[in-house]
Amino acid sequence: xxxxxxxxPDLILQEGANSTLRCNFSDSVNNLQWFHQNPWGQLINLFxxxxxxxxxxxxxxxxxxxxxxxxxxxSSSQTTDSGVYFCAVATGTASKLTFGTGTxxxxxx
Amino acid sequence: EAEVAQSPRYKIxxxxxxxxxxxxxxxxxxxxxxxxxxxxxxxxxxxxxxxxSVVDDSQLPKDRFSAExxxxxxxxxxxxxxxxxxxxxxxxxxxxxxxxxxxxxxxxGTRLTVT
Numbered sequence: 001x002x003x004x005x006x007x008x009p010d011l012i013l014q015e016g017a018n019s020t021l022r023c024n025f026s027d028s029v030n031n032l033q034w035f036h037q038n039p040w041g042q043l044i045n046l047f048x049x050x051x052x053x054x055x056x057x058x059x060x061x062x063x064x065x066x067x068x069x070x071x072x073x074x075s076s077s078q079t080t081d082s083g084v085y086f087c088a089v090a091t092g093t094a095s096k097l098t099f100g101t102g103t104x105x106x107x108x109x
Numbered sequence: 110e111a112e113v114a115q116s117p118r119y120k121i122x123x124x125x126x127x128x129x130x131x132x133x134x135x136x137x138x139x140x141x142x143x144x145x146x147x148x149x150x151x152x153x154x155x156x157x158x159x160x161x162s163v164v165d166d167s168q169l170p171k172d173r174f175s176a177e178x179x180x181x182x183x184x185x186x187x188x189x190x191x192x193x194x195x196x197x198x199x200x201x202x203x204x205x206x207x208x209x210x211x212x213x214x215x216x217x218g219t220r221l222t223v224t
Contacts, residue, residue: 033212041198043152043215086151095140095204096165097213099151 002027002091004100012106013077021072021103023087031090032063033097034072038083046072046085077107111135113216115201121222127189130219133182134203140164141178142213143186146198158184191223 003026013019023032034046047054047061049070054061058077063070074081084104088097114133122128134141139160144152155174157165160181169176173192178184188195200218204211 031211035215041146041218041220043200043218045212045214048212088151094165095211095213096142096154096157097144097152097202099153102151 002029002089002098004087004089004098006085006087006100006103008103009101010104010106012108015078015107015109017077017107018073018075019077019105021074021085021087021105023070023072023100025068025070025087025089027068027091029065029068029089029091031095031097032070033088034061034070035086035088036081036083037086037102043086074105077105079107079109081105082107113201113203113214115199115216115219117219118217119220119222121224122191124193124223125190127187128191128221129185129187130199130201130221132184132186132201132216134184134201135214137205138203138214139181139206140204140211141184142202142204143176143184144200144202144215146200146218148197152198152200155186188221191221193223196221196223 005024035043049063051065058075060073084102087100141158143155146152156176158178176186198218201216202213204213
């Protein structure tokens with residue numbers, strides 16, 4: 001099956017700093033989503049981005065499908081940004097999502 | 110804003126007991142998914158429904174797990190008997206169609222602890 005790798009696995013930032021999270025995948029995809037999992041376990045949709053670039057406030061994402069990677073940018077980080085960020089993809093005719101290993105982000109004061 | 114509903118939010122059960130989880134997808138979403146997330150890992154699909162039909166249950170441990178979506182709306186996932194290794198977060202998601210081009214939305218999950 002498709003492999004999804006995320007980096008870095010852990011990231012500690014001071015409030016106000018910027019960061020870039022990366023997602024590499026091993027096959028062509030028809031769906032790519034970025035999620036933020038909060039401390040209560042809820043998966044929050046950040047972006048649906050199988051290709052191209054999107055922005056939502058302090059967050060933006062870019063997927064380069066031909067090179068099989070996606071990037072999530074967080075600017076001016078806040079303590080509420082802490083949690084685990086997952087990239088998930090679907091490939092071929094299946095619609096199920098295959099999740100990456102996640103990036104655990106901690107934003108400190 | 111429409112959301113996926115799940116209950117209960119937390120469940121503690123003893124091994125060998127039966128346990129059931131319920132999910133109500135976003136209205137109008139034909140596709141429903143159950144994922145399991147073990148601590149420290151990403152979610153993995155257990156079963157996928159398109160309306161009332163099972164599309165993919167290849168990763169569902171069928172000797173102890175069962176899932177149904179009788180009227181093509183809400184769904185129940187059951188474990189009988191529960192084992193210690195079943196302790197995990199059970200997440201339900203839905204999307205508008207079975208096409209791989211539709212965004213999935215997740216419920217708050219049920220955190221299961223088997224003692």
